[in-house]
Structure formats: C-alpha cells, structure tokens
Amino acid sequence: xxxxxxxxxxxxxxxxxxxxxxxxxxxxxxxxxxxxxxxxxxxxxxxxxxxxxxxxxxxxxxxxxxxxxxxxxxxxxxxxxxxxxxxxxxxxxxxxxxxxxxxxxxxxxxxxxxxxxxxxxxxxxxxxxxxxxxxxxxxxxxxxxxxxxxxxxxxxxxxxxxxxxxxxxxxxxxxxxxxxxxxxxxxxxxxxxxxxxxxxxxxxxxxxxxxxxxxxxxxxxxxxxxxxxxxxxxxxxxxxxxxxxxxxxxxx
Amino acid sequence: xxxxxxxxxxxxxxxxxxxxxxxxxxxxxxxxxxxxxxxxxxxxxxxxxxxxxxxxxxxxxxxxxxxxxxxxxxxxxxxxxxxxxxxxxxxxxxxxxxxxxxxxxxxxxxxxxxxxxxxxxxxxxxxxxxxxxxxxxxxxxxxxxxxxxxxxxxxxxxxxxxxxxxxxxxxxxxxxxxxxxx
Numbered sequence: 001x002x003x004x005x006x007x008x009x010x011x012x013x014x015x016x017x018x019x020x021x022x023x024x025x026x027x028x029x030x031x032x033x034x035x036x037x038x039x040x041x042x043x044x045x046x047x048x049x050x051x052x053x054x055x056x057x058x059x060x061x062x063x064x065x066x067x068x069x070x071x072x073x074x075x076x077x078x079x080x081x082x083x084x085x086x087x088x089x090x091x092x093x094x095x096x097x098x099x100x101x102x103x104x105x106x107x108x109x110x111x112x113x114x115x116x117x118x119x120x121x122x123x124x125x126x127x128x129x130x131x132x133x134x135x136x137x138x139x140x141x142x143x144x145x146x147x148x149x150x151x152x153x154x155x156x157x158x159x160x161x162x163x164x165x166x167x168x169x170x171x172x173x174x175x176x177x178x179x180x181x182x183x184x185x186x187x188x189x190x191x192x193x194x195x196x197x198x199x200x201x202x203x204x205x206x207x208x209x210x211x212x213x214x215x216x217x218x219x220x221x222x223x224x225x226x227x228x229x230x231x232x233x234x235x236x237x238x239x240x241x242x243x244x245x246x247x248x249x250x251x252x
Numbered sequence: 253x254x255x256x257x258x259x260x261x262x263x264x265x266x267x268x269x270x271x272x273x274x275x276x277x278x279x280x281x282x283x284x285x286x287x288x289x290x291x292x293x294x295x296x297x298x299x300x301x302x303x304x305x306x307x308x309x310x311x312x313x314x315x316x317x318x319x320x321x322x323x324x325x326x327x328x329x330x331x332x333x334x335x336x337x338x339x340x341x342x343x344x345x346x347x348x349x350x351x352x353x354x355x356x357x358x359x360x361x362x363x364x365x366x367x368x369x370x371x372x373x374x375x376x377x378x379x380x381x382x383x384x385x386x387x388x389x390x391x392x393x394x395x396x397x398x399x400x401x402x403x404x405x406x407x408x409x410x411x412x413x414x415x416x417x418x419x420x421x422x423x424x425x426x427x428x429x430x431x432x433x434x
Contacts, residue, residue: 013413015413016409016412016413016416017394017409020387020394020412022393022394022409047420048416048420051388051416051419051420051423052388052416054365054369055369055373055384055388055389055419056388056389056391057366058278058369058370058373058389059278059389059390059391061274061277061278061281062274062277063273063274063276063277063294064277064287064291066291067273067277067291067294067295068273070295071273071294071295071298074295074298074299075262075265075298075299075302076262153366154366179391
C-alpha cells in the first residue's frame, strides 16, 4: 500500500489515540498499515511513544510518609457524616466509571475501550516501529558504562548490557511495554537489528516466558538476577540464543 | 453505632482509596507545583473521600483523583498561586533522587534529561498538563480522564495531543540549546 499525503493528514490526529490504545480495532489496523508505508508518520508515532515512556518514569514519586501518618491519625478521629456537597458530582463520576454513559463521545465512534494487547504484541510493535522510524536511540553508545547507568537512572532495574564482539551494542531507549516503562537495549548482528527488552521480574508477570515466533520475528525470553529479558529480532533462533548467552554470562 | 460507622468507613477507605494516595499526591504536586501545597490538597481530598457515602465508585482511583483535582483548583483560585513549579524545589528533589544512585557521566546526562522533562511538564499550560499527567503518569483511560476533568472525550484527545506536541517541542529546543552551548 502506498501512502499519500492525504492519508497523513487524515491519520496525524489519531497517532496519540493509537499510542494510547484507544482506537477501535478497525481504525487502529488501518493506521498501522499506513505507518508501515509512511516513514514520516512512523517517526512521529515513535516520538510519541518515546515521550510516553519518559513520562511514565515520573510515576515513581510517592506520597511522603509523614502525610500517610497524618492522614491515618486524622481519619481515625473523624466520624463519617452524611452527604457532602460533592455528592452529586461524585455520583455522576460513579456512573461514568461504570461505563454506562457516553461522555460527550459523539463523533468518536472510532474510540474503543478495550485496552489489553498482549505483551508479545507490544514487544514486536516496539521493535518494529523503532526500526521503521530509523530514529537514533535515546542513548546512542556502544559503551556498557554509559548505557547501563542511563537505564538505571530511568528504571528501577539495571539490566546487563555487555559489549560483545559478535553483536555490537548500539545503545538503548525506554519503551512502554504493557503500559509500563521498560529498557529496550539495541544490538546488531550483520544487517539484523536486535532489541533486548528488560524489566523487573515482578513487573513482568504477563511477559512471554517461552520462546515464540510471530510474523517472522523471534521472541526469546529469560530471567537473570530478578530481571526479565526478552530478545526480539528477525535473526535466526540459534544466533539470537548466542546473544542471550553473552548477556547472561558476559565473556571472560 | 457511630463506632461501627467509623470502622466501616475506615475499611472502605483502606480498601478503595488508600492504594491511590501516591497517585493523588503526584497529581496534586503537578497541579500546585509544590510538595507542601500538595500535602494540604491531598489531606483535604482524603477527608472528603472519607466522609462520602453512597455507592462505591467503579474506579476509586479516578474518583479520588477527581476530588483531588477539584481541591487543588479550589485552593489555587483562593491563593492565586499555582501554575508555577518551584524550580529550586525540583532541583532539590532531583539531587535527593540522584544521591541514591551510583555516579557516572551518563547518569549526569540522564539526570539532566529528567530535569528538563520535569521542567517542560511544569511549564505546560494547566489544562494540557492535567490531561498529560492523568494519561501518561497516572495511566487513566480517556473515559476516566473525561470523567475526572468533566470534559468530552474529544476535548481530552485534543488536549493530550497538543500537550505532548508542546512537550516534544520544548524538549527538542532544550536539546538544540544544549548542543549549541556544548
């Protein structure tokens, strides 16, 4: 399918909703087809994804412990009373949460509420989109001692990022996988791009745990030191396993 | 009887809202720009949640965030403050966070990047900022955001798109300035 400028205009406004998984399936599929044919829109989609992943790192901020304790003490002393002035609005919200009413969604039949897409799908899409966009990694470096600290500054884990002779390290970025930020570490083998995704094991319950093949891509998962890794590439399974071994047990 | 009512309310609080205290605090901080203000706002919002009766909300998180947001804007309109994040405070927070991490050049770069992101988000006009915070930090669905902000979903969509666009422009400009300076 060839992309035309008219398509770009039509789809540009929907890239954010696609990233948010809020498009109806048919519309999302049409938009993905367009992205596959249009590097400019694919780059735009990748940039939105990268920003979302960065913003997600701001989720770590917690409420101060002092506030928690003050609230606990305050709430113990406060007996519940009857309806508050906010009551009506709260009830409206309750109804909205149930999903029974369409909140001014007129004209947005393209919105869709079902969000779960499998993690495997997220991993493949993240890998493929970055390839297509050809954007440089957020940290472009072949040096373990630059890439690893960069990742640990953004994430609660510090995945292994060894330099290997056979698989040059290109750098890393953050990606949203299963709606949480994860490390995406980039390696190369001849002309094949490889993305090794990593996150804390306890956050990766839904991640693939067995090797699989999807759309010609291999997904190779493993766990080491409390970190879940999944390597994604169109490289053959044997060579991909070699990289996994190098990362698991870096050379002498 | 009052005792039983108190216990029931406490149970309801613990079950429904206590898990979302961090989210409420973050939203309040991004709206008021100050940790101290945010603590007051969250305290007020929690008191209201605690006193509320009636059916349980389907999304307790969206519900708590909605009263937190209202408490924040009420407070800001009273004090006439807001929309300004103290950069000093942001820098202090960042130093605190960084002190816990090992040192390296790349780490400094990551810290700077994170600081730039925080500043850019803080500089975003409030209507765009609250949409971006609710979606990209608190991970609410469009439908939940529409309920919290009391807006049509279409408006939520366009605010999100505009907010992210502005953030990206600010970050790109910052990166270009850094390159020129270096």
